[in-house]
């Protein structure tokens with residue numbers, strides 16, 4: 001099950017996920033990089049681009065649990081995909097709210113499900129609020145978000161947590177033990193010139209769309225002087241499918257929701273006693289393997 005806010009790196013993550021030999025039972029869009037309406041459209045169109053209109057796509061929360069949502073188009077563009085033109089999906093429009101759909105899918109699942117979240121955790125928190133017992137149906141919840149080091153929206157907070165820190169707090173208290181893939185590891189997975197050259201050499205419909213997204217993403221990183229463009233959400237997706245790509249450490253994680261200055265900061269205590277740990281925090285990643293697997297996936301369309 002996939003939940004995200006596409007978003008350029010979400011889009012790369014989705015195109016990667018849909019070429020992996022796993023059964024994707026549902027995908028959902030949440031407010032984040034773009035308003036949910038835009039993210040929902042992108043998610044549907046990306047599924048169609050990948051030839052996977054069979055996967056149901058649901059529209060989720062349009063605002064965080066408590067705070068207001070403020071849209072900033074800088075990093076991913078107004079359309080979330082850096083101007084990439086993707087043909088509109090013809091799949092039937094799902095009317096069910098993502099949180100309701102997720103709860104339904106989990107309740108019906110014969111085996112525990114792996115859940116990947118690459119955006120704010122609003123949909124995840126809402127689904128678990130509908131039926132807290134569904135936590136038992138989750139084999140693994142892999143979340144791109146947070147950081148053991150500094151943030152990216154503020155010195156303290158990473159974007160996905162910053163958008164909805166209350167949702168993070170709810171998920172951390174849900175009984176699920178998430179795997180946190182934070183900036184401390186995603187910043188190890190940048191795209192260098194060779195990777196861009198490999199991506200640019202893909203002359204398919206997917207390759208052309210990817211090129212527009214990557215050009216935009218690269219320009220934003222250059223302008224911000226942020227180093228190589230980072231594949232945040234791709235790390236979470238591949239880490240969920242192939243846990244050996246990540247090294248994790250058990251920790252007690254909490255998130256700041258009260259302070260103006262540090263709202264959304266993830267506080268990671270990796271010295272907490274084992275019985276108090278509520279999260280497995282990624283501390284290292286096989287960056288070369290992540291880049292290779294993503295490029296392989298993109299080439300395979």
Ligand code: BDR
Nearest residue numbers: 007009010118159160232
């Ligand atoms: C996260 O924020 C978003 O901009 C990206 O898609 C990623 O999920 C990184 O902080």
Ligand code: CA
Nearest residue numbers: 007010118119
């Ligand atoms: Ca994202």
